[in-house]
Amino acid sequence: MPNSNIADAAHSSNSLTASSSATIIPFTGGSNVAAAKGLADAGIPTFPALVAWNEGAQKLDKRPAITGWQAAASTNYKQIDSWWREFPKAVPAIELGRAGLLVVDLDRHPGAPDGVEAFRQLRGDRPLPIFPAVRTASNGYHLISRQPQGEAFGNGRGNLPQGCDVRGAGGWIVAPGAIHDRWAWREVSGKPPLAVAYRSGGIPVLPDWLLAVIRPPQPARSYQPIHRVADDSWLRALCARLLERR
Numbered sequence: 001m002p003n004s005n006i007a008d009a010a011h012s013s014n015s016l017t018a019s020s021s022a023t024i025i026p027f028t029g030g031s032n033v034a035a036a037k038g039l040a041d042a043g044i045p046t047f048p049a050l051v052a053w054n055e056g057a058q059k060l061d062k063r064p065a066i067t068g069w070q071a072a073a074s075t076n077y078k079q080i081d082s083w084w085r086e087f088p089k090a091v092p093a094i095e096l097g098r099a100g101l102l103v104v105d106l107d108r109h110p111g112a113p114d115g116v117e118a119f120r121q122l123r124g125d126r127p128l129p130i131f132p133a134v135r136t137a138s139n140g141y142h143l144i145s146r147q148p149q150g151e152a153f154g155n156g157r158g159n160l161p162q163g164c165d166v167r168g169a170g171g172w173i174v175a176p177g178a179i180h181d182r183w184a185w186r187e188v189s190g191k192p193p194l195a196v197a198y199r200s201g202g203i204p205v206l207p208d209w210l211l212a213v214i215r216p217p218q219p220a221r222s223y224q225p226i227h228r229v230a231d232d233s234w235l236r237a238l239c240a241r242l243l244e245r246r
Contacts, residue, residue, distance in 0.1 A: 033084045035177025036092035037077060042195035044099050045073035048083045048090030049172070051137075051180045058110040060137055060183065062174065065090045069172070070097060091178035091185075097169040099198075102153050102206065104143040104214075105136075105165040105173070115140055115163030122161055122213070129204035132194040134176045137183035142173055144194055146203040148211060158214035166214050 036046045048065040065087045066072055073095035074080065084090060096103060106115035134142040147153060153168040160166065167173055176194055178185045187193055197203045206214075 031177065031179055032091050033080060035175055036080050036084075038177065038195050039092065039094065039175055039198075040075035040077065040080060042199040043075060044195065044198055045075055045095045046080070046092045046175060047073040047095060047172075048087045049093035049174060050087065050090055051174070051183070053181075060180075062093075064093065064172070069093075070095055070170070073098065089180070091180050092175040093172045093178075094175050096167055096171050096173065097152075100147045101168070101203070102145050102147050103167040103171075103173050104145070104160075104206070104210075105167055106141045106143070107163050107165065108138050108140040113161070113163035115161075115165075118161035118163045122164075126209055127207060128210075129207065130191060131204060132176075132197050133188040133191040134173075134194075135186045135188055136174070137180070137185055141188070142176075142185075144203065145206045148205045153211075153214065154216075156214075156216060158216060160214055 036048075039046050047069045049062055050065045051060045051062045053059075054061045066083070073093075094101065104119070106119050108114055108116060129145075132144040134144070136142060147168065153166060155165075155167055155169075155171040157165055174185050176185050176187045192202060194203075205211075
């Protein structure tokens with residue numbers, strides 16, 4: 001991502017958090033804490049996650065830094081400060097279930113299918129709303145949408161091509177604004193910042209054509225034929241004996 005876009009993303013983050021930092025609790029612990037609190041201001045629950053470079057797989061391994069992260073994810077400044085005092089190298093992560101968010105994750109890893117190109121071919125000329133979008137540390141993308149009304153999607157590919165995945169209820173992503181060593185997760189310039197869109201209720205739902213692709217396949221129903229009893233004389237005899245005993 002060009003340096004000017006990185007600067008734009010940083011400027012957006014600062015503008016979201018400046019007022020709250022002056023009146024509630026000063027930011028501590030660096031930009032990762034600032035990113036967590038910027039999302040917290042918008043009502044998005046976050047928690048700390050740990051990332052480490054996996055030399056063999058040539059990608060970052062990611063895991064929650066705390067147990068019970070789904071219930072523990074918080075928008076509370078004091079809790080966020082406490083976490084980062086305990087895990088100073090953690091990056092902020094978003095608990096997607098309570099946030100009501102659904103994320104299309106387009107991966108780019110060495111030796112693996114290019115999710116960005118695969119999604120481009122899948123989409124073709126079909127319409128796609130303007131989502132908050134994040135350039136991930138692997139040079140892929142997170143396309144962040146709202147869960148559709150009355151149907152909560154979880155984690156899984158559905159019928160998406162390889163290199164593409166979905167994170168929803170029961171899942172999480174590294175938050176925009178996160179930084180770890182030389183890796184960063186940056187909001188894409190020209191797209192609505194996540195915190196701003198979330199606060200205003202302006203995050204769109206995925207279009208129907210894409211929901212149909214990622215919707216978990218329904219198991220085929222099998223029906224057993226009803227076999228009629230050819231000779232039911234034994235049943236009639238049994239009923240007669242039972243009636244005689246009454």
